[in-house]
Each structure stands twice: as C-alpha cells, then as structure tokens.
Amino acid sequence: MTLLDTERLSEQYRDLDLRSTNGVVAALLEDQARAVTAVRDASDDLSRAVDLAAEFLARGGRLVYVGAGTSGRLACLDAAELPPTFSWPPSRAVALLAGGREAMWEAREGAEDDEEAGVLDLRQVQLSADDVLIAIAASGTTPYALAGLRYAKAVGALTIAFANNPGTPLLTEADVGVCLHSGPEVISGSTRLKAGTAQKIALNTFSSAVMVRLGKVLGNLMVDVRPTNAKLRERAVRLVVTATNASETEARAALEASGFRVAVSVVSLLRSVDTAEAQRLLDAAGGHVRRALT
Structure with a gap:
C-alpha cells in the first residue's frame, strides 16, 4: 500500500519510548521546528492565495472554511479570531467542521468520511461565487473537505486548499493549492503534531496577510481591533x-x-x-x- 508522507513511519524516532523525558521532549520540539520550514517553502503559493482572496473579499465575499478533525478545529479558531482582531464581521468568517459544532470539543473521526455533509453544510450557508472557500486537511484526501471544495468550484467560488501531502486531490483541484510538506511525524500518523502546527502557522499567515491587504493594519498597528474588555x-x-x-x-x-x-x-x-x-x-x-x- 502506498502511504501518504504524513502516515509514514519516521525512522529517526523509532526508539522514542526508550528515551528519557528530556529526550522525548527534545525530539518533539526538534520535529515541530520543521513546520516553519514547511510553511516557508510554500510562501509563493501562500502569497498568491492572499492576493486572490483579498480581491474577492474586497468585493464583499466571505471566508468559508471547511475541514475535519484537527484541521477543522484550527480553521474554526482562525475564523473565530478575525472579528475581535480586525473587526471582521462574524457573518463573513464561516467555519464548517465535519460532525458539527460538537466535534470541536469531542472527536468524531467518522464524520470526515461524509461527503454528502461537506456539500450540505455549504448549501446551508449559501456558498456563492463571491466567496472564498478554504479547504484544509493534512492528508489532502479527506472526503468531507474534498466534497466541499468540488462543490465550491461548481458554484464559482475561489478555492484555496491547505494540505501536508504533495500531489493530493485537495491541492491539485483547488484554484490555489498550498502544500505544507511536513513529512512523517515523531509519533507515526499523529498529524496533530507538526502537520497541525504547519497548518496553524499557514492559516495565521494567510488570514493576517489578507487583512493587511484589506487595510485593517496601519504600518504594523492593529488599528481595527475590537476593544471589548x-x-x-x-x-x-x-x-x-x-x-x-x-x-x-x-x-x-x-x-x-x-x-x-x-x-x-x-x-x-x-x-x-x-x-x-x-x-x-x-x-x-x-x-x-x-x-x-x-
């Protein structure tokens, strides 16, 4: 069976459970640092995604995120932080998580396989050609996110994908595919580790850069913050x-x-x-x- 890079066994850490606590911590931190490199290597595609998204949003479109598991939760976090940080209207930052809102707090791993839900959720929020769809999945093959992306393309929305495995459908079918090639994990297959870290960095970078392009920042001052406390x-x-x-x-x-x-x-x-x-x-x-x- 051909394995995705994120599912491969890292030979470097085969003795992980035999290491001292300091050694385990050092291994995890060492590998996490590679997430930064993975995002930096994708900077050209990330910049293109920012410019295209800013054009759509300047015309009144919305940011609509779709994802499952860790990826979906990170997308929800990114969407939730835009209103207080940049006074971005909550109605224009919509995050759809496989399994619904409850999956934010309790893992529902089977929900990621529900292609029909990926389409129904987007229909429910009335995705349109003015919107920007952000599909995110470490594997690049998650059925919920992939079905959502294909539906978005059919309605004419701008589609941007973040995934950690090169050449996967999510990346190749999106208008802009941002490959965060993070490789095997210290703990085999646990993409909540550096794959998730790379996604968090990429989402932070993407949404913050979009807000800079939209004039929500003056110099490097957060001049559209919502002072609620x-x-x-x-x-x-x-x-x-x-x-x-x-x-x-x-x-x-x-x-x-x-x-x-x-x-x-x-x-x-x-x-x-x-x-x-x-x-x-x-x-x-x-x-x-x-x-x-x-």
Whole structure:
C-alpha cells in the first residue's frame, strides 16, 4: 500500500519510548521546528492565495472554511479570531467542521468520511461565487473537505486548499493549492503534531496577510481591533497614541467620541475631522485605513 508522507513511519524516532523525558521532549520540539520550514517553502503559493482572496473579499465575499478533525478545529479558531482582531464581521468568517459544532470539543473521526455533509453544510450557508472557500486537511484526501471544495468550484467560488501531502486531490483541484510538506511525524500518523502546527502557522499567515491587504493594519498597528474588555481598551489608547502622536488625553477623547473604534479615531485625529466625517472617509475607502488617510 502506498502511504501518504504524513502516515509514514519516521525512522529517526523509532526508539522514542526508550528515551528519557528530556529526550522525548527534545525530539518533539526538534520535529515541530520543521513546520516553519514547511510553511516557508510554500510562501509563493501562500502569497498568491492572499492576493486572490483579498480581491474577492474586497468585493464583499466571505471566508468559508471547511475541514475535519484537527484541521477543522484550527480553521474554526482562525475564523473565530478575525472579528475581535480586525473587526471582521462574524457573518463573513464561516467555519464548517465535519460532525458539527460538537466535534470541536469531542472527536468524531467518522464524520470526515461524509461527503454528502461537506456539500450540505455549504448549501446551508449559501456558498456563492463571491466567496472564498478554504479547504484544509493534512492528508489532502479527506472526503468531507474534498466534497466541499468540488462543490465550491461548481458554484464559482475561489478555492484555496491547505494540505501536508504533495500531489493530493485537495491541492491539485483547488484554484490555489498550498502544500505544507511536513513529512512523517515523531509519533507515526499523529498529524496533530507538526502537520497541525504547519497548518496553524499557514492559516495565521494567510488570514493576517489578507487583512493587511484589506487595510485593517496601519504600518504594523492593529488599528481595527475590537476593544471589548479593559485590556483591549488600554491597547486601543496605545494604538491611537502611536498612530497619531496624540496625547493620551486626546486619544481617549477621540476613542470615546467614536465608540472606541480605533480606525475611526485614527482617521479623525490625523485628518482633523469629526467622528462622522472620519467614518465617511473610511466607508469611501472600503474600510482601508491608509487610503482613508490619503
């Protein structure tokens, strides 16, 4: 039987259970470090995925993730963190996990084989040609994710795939296939290890870079953060001060006037306009902060 690379036995760690605890920890950390290399090697495809996704999203499309198991849970995490980090509307970051929401907390391994569910879940969220579908699976062959990707192509959505085995259907059938070639795991077949780490790095990089392209970042400042607690409100003040060179008093006043919307406060102070005009400038710029300033 031909094995996928992620299923192969790593000869380097055949004696894992005989090593000291320090030795086991060292082996796991050593192998995890290879996840960074796997993502770096895919940087060209990752960049292409970012540029294409940003085009679709600028026209009003959604990010729709499909995955199973560890891959699906990582996709859910990525989608969940976009609203508080970039004020991205929750309705435009949809994560579909094989087995449903309960599978986030309790493994439902059989759900990944349900091709019909991969299609039905996308129909339920009314996937359209304006959307960006992100299919993610370590194997690159997971039926749930693959069926979802094929359905997305049929409706005309942009399809992006992340997988850890080269030449697999998920990668070859997507508009952009991002191969995170991480190889065999320390613990044979346990893709929650460096395959999952590579996926987490790639998803973080992809979604963050997309938000940069959409103007949700000014310089390297997170100027569209949603300050929903005390810590984040203090961060918002620091962001406004750093972006505008205003005093802390001026920054707080601008934030209070804008309902603690950092981007609006930044535009208001730098353009010397009131909150309403700052919001109008942002709306005219499609939410892109730097364009609103220039």
